[in-house]
Amino acid sequence: MKRLINIDNGGTLTDICVWDGKDFTYTKTLTTPFDLSQCLFDGMTKASAEIFGEKNLEALLHSTQHIRYSTTQGTNALVERKGPRIGLITDDPAVVNELRQTEAEASLFDDLIGTRVAVVDPHADDEALNRDLVQHVNALTTAGAARIVVAVGSGDEERKLRKILLRKFPRHLLGSVPILYSWEFTADPVRSRRIWSGVINSFLHPTIERFLYNAEDRLRAHRVKNPLLIYRNDGASSRVAKAVALKTYSSGPRGGLEGTRALAQAYGLKHVLMIDVGGTTTDVGSVKDAQIAVDRRGSIEGVPISFPMSSVHSAGIGGSSIIAVTDGEITVGPESVGAAPGPACFGFGGKSATITDVNLLLGVLDPGTYLNGDVSLDAERSKAVITSTVAEPLGITLEEALVRMEAAYFARMAExxxxxxxxxxxxxxxxxxxxxxxxxxxxxxxxxxxxVLIPKLAAVFSAFGISFSDIGHNYELGIPEPTAESAKQVYDTLLARAERDIFQEGYELASCHVVSNLLIEEADGSRAFEQPYTPGDVPQVKDGQQAFLTLSVTAELPHASLGSGAAVTPTPAVPNGTRRVRSSATQVDEVPVYSLVDQAPGATAQGPAIVEGPFFTARVLEGWKLDVTASGDLMLTDTH
Known part of the structure; x- marks a missing residue:
């Protein structure tokens, strides 16, 4: 088979995982915030050197079937509020209060929309409606709106406004403004969710679009025929032109969850919590009984949206989170030094302490082997920063500061x-x-x-998880009337849309896997029940309930598989050296260091110990036992 490249772009590092149908080749590169396409190509070039023995990007690209890409660009843009100002046209002034009900909603509304709201009467006569719409659009754009969301009572009313706006602001003119119509974007009957979905998507769209089309242009320069695929937060992938910006939000953690589910199945684990610690955040998700926890209606920054999302919670703690002293206490995050300038020990000008600096001075990290030796660490810079920002403000020694900073980091992650x-x-x-x-x-x-289970691909595990992705699209529409005819009309509409979209992906519908479900939702948005749909079925709807049809179409790609958690014969793990690791302010221990890839299945040892894998270092505390599984993963057990 041709290769499949999976890329997970993070705030500090970008992970690349290449699968040839049998083996994985993986590497990391620093994220380049000034041009995210640069780190994409840097990473693939590094991977080509691993595969061919020398850098040969052309050979890698032309032996690849698809590149599946996940990016934090949308997540970061929303966190940092770096995007276009949004204008809102509605028919009800009460919408403003409806969208600002919680503190999280009010904050996001003020940052993205503010006062850029216009109210129209879609039932006014044509002359008045034409005049009002033109005046409102001009006023909103003058106030700074670069994109507009239209949200009025019904889909028919929005289509009426659309005809007017297309006539008054033709798309081919420089004076046109991108407009999203809420009912066209999602048929969610809950107005606030529908509008928020449109607003957030409009905010994310230009940032995602510019970067991804730039990446596609660079690929075309290499005469790559297959389009770049975007990995989405529903676990599927699609070409850039068919991707929705909102569905790229938190897509990386979904890759991690897919990999976690594979681990749970391989080892027969009942409940596995994914703890994906990146440079800026820790993403936490749950896999129970081999099922990924998914919210029927997701939320972004505490704001409800119309689309399903993996139930992933992000905390502002990562390898580049700033550890500082606030009001006499050590605090961890949520601010991060990111990839630039990065931790102080990177030598890029960082002036804040991070857990990376702490672990370097504790002896956990070896400055010569960090990230497989690709990044050299400067201990003196770490000492200077921790002394000035933590030890001296608290009036304690550097050694005491290190121990207390690590304890604070453990506590923050545990929370x-x-x-x-x-x-x-x-x-x-x-x-x-x-x-x-x-x-x-x-x-x-x-x-x-x-x-604790640490996979051998821990350093690039979210990128590895993307390898379980297929090319696919998911659809949902409400059924206007609880009749077989109405349901069949909706089904035909969705099927036609799926056939068109999957053809544009390069596949025929007949060769794809199609699944349709009838879903009944309560008035509060909770799921009443869901069952497979067959044309002719009659939706059984009670008062207050709403019937929906969902449809998914999937063009399957080859998938990697994890080895089983088969029993192995225990043998003593073989260290390849020792390292002096500080365990307290006054004690430094000589700790064995094990190379994970050099250990035979069944290798076992007692902590304290350091285990080094490709691009990661694991700290095994005293009282913990380590075992290397049949698949080469690291299983840690607390024997206290």
């Missing part, structure tokens, strides 16, 4: 996933990302969890 633990005895932490394996034992112990 991030504590609410998702139902039964510590049945819970396994799957720790990955660059910083996850270093801190998983300390955080797990604080929550009473005694099992």
């Amino acid at each position: 991030a996933f504590a609410p998702m633990i139902e039964n510590p005895a049945e819970t396994t932490i799957a720790a990955f990302g660059g910083a996850g394996p270093m801190s998983a034992c300390g955080a797990a112990r604080l929550n009473g969890v005694k099992s």
